[in-house]
């Protein structure tokens with residue numbers, strides 16, 4: 001199982017693929033990301049790699065199950081999904097999306 | 104400070120217009136990401152974990168109050184209301200929108216700033232002593248020389264695609280506050296000219312620079328640097344990014360052989376074409392006059408009374424001020440290391456306050472230090488208490504300069520896409536653990552430096568205690584290094600003990616410090632001296648929980 005993620009070209013923010021044919025299908029909230037089967041994920045990745053005016057640097061994040069990151073990726077993807085863990089300045093993605101932390 | 108002439112203005116304006124066009128073409132899809140990436144990097148725009156990051160050059164760390172207010176404006180208008188001052192005396196904004204960057208660069212150009220050469224394999228911002236022009240132990244002011252190097256190196260056609268990035272640091276004082284021995288080239292100004300150190304660096308293979316030339320006259324500085332860079336540009340390795348820095352070339356050739364080749368190259372150069380004429384050096388020096396010092400009556404007894412009445416102020420004067428060349432002035436360091444907050448961050452409101460403080464009490468001048476603090480280089484002693492109160496009302500009066508909580512920390516895995524582990528939360532935990540000001544004063548001078556990966560942006564190799572974040576199959580671990588120092592007795596720390604989890608680090612440091620307090624001869628023996636006297640091994644055991 002995999003997630004498709006990238007940064008939006010215009011503002012660089014982390015996005016998660018949540019279905020649909022165009023950019024409006026991507027979401028800043030990782031909780032809403034579509035859980036993809038491996039083959040579908042690989043095909044979508046190829047598709048989105050070519051769509052450079054919409055997203056930058058798309059890649060796949062492997063999951064062990066619905067809500068569990070592979071350990072090797074854990075801290076990095078947790079930080080990308082939830083915002084910096086640090087400080088006065090932490091962008092509290094979870095609060096913005098009115099939900100708890102993802103993963 | 105230096106003021107742009109018409110050429111500087113025209114150059115930056117042309118570059119900004121060019122980048123604006125590149126951004127527009129990228130947004131329209133006329134440039135691919137592969138084509139655009141090197142162009143944006145040449146203008147300081149990175150893509151990090153969460154967003155674009157813009158790195159703005161603060162030439163040799165010197166800022167006017169007006170420039171600081173522009174940073175506040177950028178933080179407020181285009182970012183999330185804060186900025187991060189870095190060990191390269193620059194500032195980084197972490198949440199920049201691509202489409203906003205042309206306007207940001209225009210706002211910067213209006214105050215004679217830019218983000219050119221803050222990335223890529225070129226000569227980067229030259230760094231120097233944050234107390235330049237003010238410190239009592241200064242032999243000669245390094246700023247005019249740093250400015251001369253800036254003018255020579257900016258857009259230098261031959262050195263735009265070096266094997267790897269290139270960093271020069273200069274100090275003009277007896278105390279080295281610019282860490283010159285861990286830069287590609289380190290310059291020490293003496294009364295006989297420059298001592299030139301080459302081949303220092305950190306990253307995955309740390310080296311201390313080697314002295315290859317003494318007493319180089321200032322008028323010959325540029326041609327000699329040109330020769331040094333040429334030899335590197337020609338023979339530095341381009342086949343392996345990990346072996347591309349000049350430190351690798353210098354250690355492969357041996358410093359003497361490298362120096363010989365530089366001399367040989369230097370002799371072939373048309374030096375008069377390269378070196379700045381006397382009049383030009385004098386012109387640049389004229390931009391760095393002493394301020395028009397106010398003759399404010401200084402009442403030492405009043406200062407003593409204020410200190411006696413306000414213990415926080417007394418501590419701040421003791422820890423955050425440095426002897427000035429004039430008896431009635433001091434240099435003040437504004438610590439950006441308040442308890443429990445990210446080292447080096449400042450909010451837009453704090454930036455405005457620091458700019459106001461500079462205007463009211465510091466002749467409009469500020470500096471960024473490589474320790475990620477802000478300096479008011481010239482403050483009349485008569486103004487100290489008023490300045491302190493202004494800072495104190497705005498969360499800027501931490502009295503911990505040079506102490507255990509005055510840590511350097513790189514952005515780490517909270518922001519940086521190359522990171523292995525987080526740095527900032529660890530710094531926050533340590534700062535909380537040592538929040539007691541009495542205790543930090545008792546511990547005395549101690550530098551902790553934290554990097555989130557082997558690239559060493561947080562200078563962990565030269566921390567008295569260095570902390571290096573590593574990744575062990577998805578878990579963050581921290582290696583502890585002991586015995587490093589960045590000053591005139593530069594030394595590289597050595598990894599001591601086994602890696603620790605983030606939770607284990609603060610307690611390990613507490614045991615380490617307790618042992619030091621037990622072992623030191625008296626309070627004048629600093630941590631680094633005790634480690635030097637007894638050896639690292641005497642401390643290794645304390646890092647781990649007793650079995």
Ligand code: HEM
Nearest residue numbers: 189190191270304305306307348513514519521558559560
């Ligand atoms: C967040 C984005 C950053 C990236 C991608 C980055 C990347 C790197 C890399 C790849 C190196 C190793 C160079 C080498 O060994 O050849 C390095 C070194 C260094 N960087 Fe950064 N860095 C970042 C942020 C910073 C910050 C915030 C600072 C200042 C606080 C900084 C200051 C330094 C210093 C002092 C070194 C070590 C000296 C040297 O070897 O050049 N960097 N950086």
Ligand code: SF4
Nearest residue numbers: 513519522555556560
């Ligand atoms: S040391 Fe590593 S983690 Fe820290 S800023 Fe540099 S590249 Fe990023």
